[in-house]
Amino acid sequence: MQPVREVIIIGGGLAGLTSAIHLSKAGLHVTVIEKHSYPRHKVCGEYISNEVLPYLQWLGADPAELSPALIERVCISTVSGKKVETRLPLGGVGISRYALDAFLMGKAVNNGVNLLQDTVINISFVNEQFAIETVANGTLFAAHVIGAYGKRAALDQQLNRDFISRKSPWLAVKAHYQGPFPDGLVALHNFRGGYCGVSKIEDNIINICYLASYETFKNYKNIDDHRREVLYENPYLKEIFSNSEPLFERPLTISQISFSEKEKVDRHILMTGDTAGLIHPLCGNGMAMAISSAQLAAQQILQGQPRAILEKEYTRQWNQQFAKRMKAGSLLSSIFTHPWLSGMSMRTVVAMPALLPFIIRQTHGKPLTV
Template structure:
């Protein structure tokens, strides 16, 4: 049986970008993804410019994609209150359907063995430096196993990760559409409604991504109907009332439930977690995808040193935990605070009034949820 240097579970942004970096350094990498590319994901599809150069260094040319550049933020409340502010670094719009597929193609180009249609159901450390990974009838071995299975996975439950046992912050659902719209292409809007908020911004091919997060309680109040919830709850915001009339480019909305924002373990049974599997920032912060790229870059550098016997396993764990906290600790905390505010319509309105009076506060919040270019 072939033994890989690294087995990566999950083929989203974090997993694919890590696989490319390790393969570019000459390591044997296998990536297991339960779906088949290309496919859509529930995601806001705004990426901070802090990642642009890094993505291009992977061999993915964003310049050729002619993507919309996003430079302004708009916040609104159900009372019709609106605030606009510049985004200091800015970002760009691209669908996960397109971005993940570009990364998938590049992973194959650099020699990553990508196993599509392979959902992992078993991971076990056999001894000090060998893991066994099973997916259906496929069994493989690797020196290191990385969990990059995103914000929600059955593997979390199977592994009995602590955050799944608590169920404290998993009462959230996400819904996404691609729509046709006539809106400024340099603007990302965050529109508050009772116990939730909706983001809308332009992506490729003259489309806009409209994605919202709310509670399962809101859906229950609407009798389990997404359409009814939108008409009765989201439409209280006059901006959203207009946007909900845009032509939708999906037959049905994409939806995901039991989204968990509680603190997560970076290591579980010596599986290393990256991206949303390691920690999920509130979507309103607009920086989840950048964090996924950054975490893969941090881990790739550490794994290279580990594979070259320049550090022990325990030192790798200590350094990764320290770097993760330094890079993302403040962002995650700020995101949770903002999410709590925007869930409450009254507090959202008061916060928006405060930000209108003191524009520098808006800039500080944006800076605390975003990083700096890392390449």
């Protein structure tokens, strides 16, 4: 029979690897199960707020080692071409998931984390112990399990999570480009039925990632037609795409992106990152939230409290740290994707520029303490 491991983390992305580094740094034996190999591109805005920088440095995983693009300003535009720009309250960095995930994986393995490339097909909890069924490694046992496997997975169906039965009207598209784009800027450009984030990452590469409603997208044969007929209505997006060369053979896409409420602890699994809840990409803060939630999960496990108290406290702290941000993100997305509301809001922000940093702060947190 397999030995009982202290912690198994399902998913080796930002949240999973961050938790693994934190827990292994504290001396726990940690196993990460990730179905894909490293490095790998992912659909992501690839911007990290500096709010998590002190924590990453404490972990020994300073992203400065990867020479990221420094980002200090943000601009927002409407379909009609109205635009406003301001400084980001904390600033951040642009770094690809291709580089960052592989970097964190290396730090985790150097800490003694056991990394398994495998697929989890079911999880059960009996007599205060988890049984994790995998394709290649049979059934593994653990005292604690952290869920960090992303936005939507077959495992969510197996666990019968509530959100999985609700259809989502969103899909996302991402690719890297080479071309002219200002240093230090993250741009959020509205288009009919969605919005697009543009910023630089390492090596002067431009990351373009956008969220589009299926209702708008389904009227076109493919991504190229949708981009030309819909995204190009915004003059800034037309200029960016027209003057940039794609570096991917084809864009990456994901569909059925759900912003529905998710349980933070489900079947006694501590859910982190997008597995616990997905903030609208308009807020540009999903990566920092994933890292922050990983810290919360690791800290609660290290407290060594009874499971019922651990789960209650993790949920409380998650809601305390993120619930208001999630609501603010949902509200901003509703406004930004509504033509009349976005136009009126932009006129208000142009007339009162100090409003934009205030709005940004509603979706970001303070620097993490360790």
